[in-house]
Each structure stands twice: as C-alpha cells, then as structure tokens.
Amino acid sequence: MAEQRAWPVVVGVDGSEPALDAVRWAAREAAVRGAPLRLVGAFVWTGTPHIGDLGLGETYLEGLWDTARGHVETAAGVARSVAPGVTIEQDVRAGYAVPVLCEESERARLVVVGSRGLGGFTGLLVGSVAVGLAAHASSPVVVVRGALPEESSAPVAVGVDGSPVSEAALAFAFEAASWRGVPLVAVHTWSDVLLDPTLVPLLDWDAIEADERQVLAERLAGWSGKYPDVQVRRVVVRDRPAKALVEWSGEAQLVVVGSRGRGGVAGALLGSVSQTLLRHAHCPVAVVRSGGAEQQPS
Numbered sequence: 001m002a003e004q005r006a007w008p009v010v011v012g013v014d015g016s017e018p019a020l021d022a023v024r025w026a027a028r029e030a031a032v033r034g035a036p037l038r039l040v041g042a043f044v045w046t047g048t049p050h051i052g053d054l055g056l057g058e059t060y061l062e063g064l065w066d067t068a069r070g071h072v073e074t075a076a077g078v079a080r081s082v083a084p085g086v087t088i089e090q091d092v093r094a095g096y097a098v099p100v101l102c103e104e105s106e107r108a109r110l111v112v113v114g115s116r117g118l119g120g121f122t123g124l125l126v127g128s129v130a131v132g133l134a135a136h137a138s139s140p141v142v143v144v145r146g147a148l149p150e151e152s153s154a155p156v157a158v159g160v161d162g163s164p165v166s167e168a169a170l171a172f173a174f175e176a177a178s179w180r181g182v183p184l185v186a187v188h189t190w191s192d193v194l195l196d197p198t199l200v201p202l203l204d205w206d207a208i209e210a211d212e213r214q215v216l217a218e219r220l221a222g223w224s225g226k227y228p229d230v231q232v233r234r235v236v237v238r239d240r241p242a243k244a245l246v247e248w249s250g251e252a253q254l255v256v257v258g259s260r261g262r263g264g265v266a267g268a269l270l271g272s273v274s275q276t277l278l279r280h281a282h283c284p285v286a287v288v289r290s291g292g293a294e295q296q297p298s
Contacts, residue, residue, distance in 0.1 A: 008038035008089060010108040010139075012101050012129065015071035018114025022144040023075045025284060026112040027083040029142075032179045035109050036087040039075050041068040042100040043092075068092040098132040105137035110286070112142045115278075130278060134259065134287040140172050146249075146283045154283075155183040155233070157252040159245050159273065160219050164290040165258025170219065172288045173256040174227045180253075183231040187248055188216040189241045212236050242276035249281040256286040 011026035013019050023039065030037040043064045072090045079088055093100050105111045116127040130143045158173035160166055170186075177184040190212045213236045224232055237244050249255045257274045277285045 006035075007107050007109045008036040009033065009110055009112065010038045010040055010101065010104045011075070011112040012097060012114075012133075013039050013041045013072050013075040014097070015067075015074070016114060016116070018116050018127075018144070019071075020075060020078050020114075021148055022112045022114040022142075023078050024082050025142070025144045025148055027079040027086055028150075029110070029112070030086045031083040033109060036089055037079055037083070038089040038091065038104070038108070039072050039079065040101065040104055041072045041075075041092040042095050042097045043068045044096055045094045064094075065092065097129045098136065101129070101133050102136050102138070105133075105139040105141070108139045110140040110142055111137055112144060115143055115145045131275070134274060134278060137289070140286055140288045142254075142284055142286045143278055144284045145278075145281050148284075149253075152253045153182055154251060154253040155185045156180065156254045156256065157185040157187060157245065157248040158256040159241055159258070160186050160188045160216055161241065161258075162215060162219055163258060165288065166219070168290050169256045169258040169286075169288045170223050172286060174223045174230055176254060176256065176286070177230045178227050181229075182253070183233060185233045185235055185248060185252065186216060186220055187235045187237070187241075187244055188212060188219075189237050189239050189244050209236060209238070242273045245273065245277055246280050246282075249277065249283045249285070252283050254284050254286060255281055256288060259287050259289045 009026050009030040011019075011022050013023065027037055045061055045064055069092050072092055076088050076090055079086065101111055101113070111133060113130050113133060114127070115130055130141075134141045134143065156173050156177040158169055160170060173184055190209075213234070216234055216236055220232060220234070224230070235244075235248075245255055245257065255277060257277060259271060259274055274285075274287050278287070
C-alpha cells in the first residue's frame with residue numbers, strides 16, 4: 001500500500017485541447033493526493049514502408065519524436081501553472097496510445113485522459129482512447145469532460161448497485177470526496193422494466209423503495225465509518241442508472257462508476273452505464289475496475 005501511494009497520477013498527452021484539460025485536472029488531482037504527475041506522450045511508428053511513403057526514414061521518425069516531446073513540454077508548462085509544487089515526470093514512447101497507457105496504469109494511482117484527442121472525428125462525443133483505456137486499464141481511469149472550475153465545493157457522485165466493481169467505485173469515490181473535503185452523493189437506482197406488467201398494479205412501491213434504501217444503507221455503512229469526515233447524501237430513485245447519473249453529473253465535480261454493474265453482459269469489459277457517462281456526462285468521469293481500488297472498508 002505504501003508503495004502504491006508513491007505511484008504517480010498519469011495523464012495522456014497528444015497536443016489537443018481536451019488533452020490539456022486533462023493535464024489541468026490531473027495536475028490538481030496530483031496536488032491534492034500529494035502524488036507525482038507523469039505526462040506520457042505516444043506516437044505510432046511501425047517502421048514498415050507504406051503506400052505514399054516518401055522514404056524519409058529516420059528524418060521522419062525524428063520529427064515524430066520532436067513533435068511528441070513538444071506536446072509533453074507544453075503540457076508540463078500547463079501543469080506547472082496549475083499546480084506549481086507538483087513533481088512532474090515526462091516520457092515519450094513509440095506505440096499506440098491505449099497499450100502504452102494501459103502499461104502505465106499498472107503502476108499508477110490513476111490514469112487521466114481527455115474526452116477526445118487529435119484523432120477524434122468532428123461530432124464524436126468520446127474518443128476511442130478514452131473508451132479503450134477505461135475498458136482495459138489496471139488502475140482507475142478518469143475521462144475529463146465538461147467545464148473545469150479551479151476550485152469547487154460541488155459533490156462527488158457515485159453509482160451504487162452492490163456489485164464487486166460498485167464496491168471498488170465506492171472506495172475511490174469516498175477517497176476522492178475526502179481528499180477534496182466535499183460531500184458524496186451515493187446514487188442507487190431500481191427499475192420496474194423487467195417486472196411482469198400484470199403484477200405492477202399489485203406491488204407495494206413504498207415497500208420496494210424502503211427495501212432499496214436499506215440495500216444502499218448497508219452498502220455505505222462500512223465506508224461511512226472509515227471516512228467519517230465525508231458527508232453522504234443517499235439518493236434512491238426509480239430510474240435507469242445511466243439516466244440518473246448523467247443528471248447528477250450536472251451538479252457534481254466528478255462522477256464515479258464501476259466498469260461493469262450487476263446487469264453487465266458476461267465478457268463485456270465496459271458496461272452500458274459507464275459507456276453512457278463517457279459520452280454524455282457534464283463533468284469528469286472516473287471508471288473503476290474491480291481490483292483497481294481497495295474494495296472493502298477496514
């Protein structure tokens with residue numbers, strides 16, 4: 001655990017404005033956590049001749065290195081302006097962004113990326129790097145979306161459904177709220193979509209809601225004891241989880257979800273709720289995989 005606390009906050013850099021927003025967010029996060037900030041740039045170079053290749057060889061490769069180094073240097077300047085006291089590491093590697101950052105995630109507190117990079121298509125709501133990294137990274141992944149106020153008293157919101165990845169998300173969310181000194185909003189949803197329509201008029205909705213509130217209270221009990229400084233607001237709503245969390249993202253400074261919930265399809269690496277948030281949330285989104293954070297309150 002002590003070794004992990006020395007691990008950096010890693011941020012992917014590609015020279016785009018969304019990436020610089022990610023650097024700003026990550027620099028503040030590193031400052032809050034007392035962690036180093038590691039800026040990583042990646043570029044693709046196969047070394048294999050292709051149609052239209054002008055035979056520039058090493059000259060072209062050196063140009064790629066220089067461009068990537070320039071992006072990282074610019075990002076370092078942005079990070080210093082936001083968090084002057086943070087230790088900054090810089091690295092540039094040849095390779096595709098997702099595998100490079102997934103490798104970095106094996107020894108990172110978290111990995112931060114922008115919602116879209118330079119390769120993004122106009123109108124695309126979230127980039128392939130953000131989705132791929134959220135699905136495969138070993139550490140929690142934060143995809144930076146929306147406006148980034150320098151300081152905020154807005155809460156951290158977390159989706160709770162009782163699954164193992166939900167426990168991991170709770171661990172991350174409580175820690176994030178504690179570091180920031182802000183409240184935590186725990187959102188638990190339930191739906192009647194799968195119920196037999198003939199039974200719906202016979203159900204005691206108040207009793208069902210009371211049961212769901214009890215489920216949420218039981219999930220939060222241990223964490224609230226571990227983080228007594230965090231004020232928790234419990235929200236139980238009859239709605240789809242993605243819709244409820246997108247709505248809460250308009251009031252939160254960070255939304256935290258597990259990579260897959262109880263309704264996840266076997267074999268799917270990224271669930272529908274996390275995918276929806278990556279595309280439509282109004283604030284940064286943290287996606288936490290089971291095993292990517294401490295999962296049981298001590």
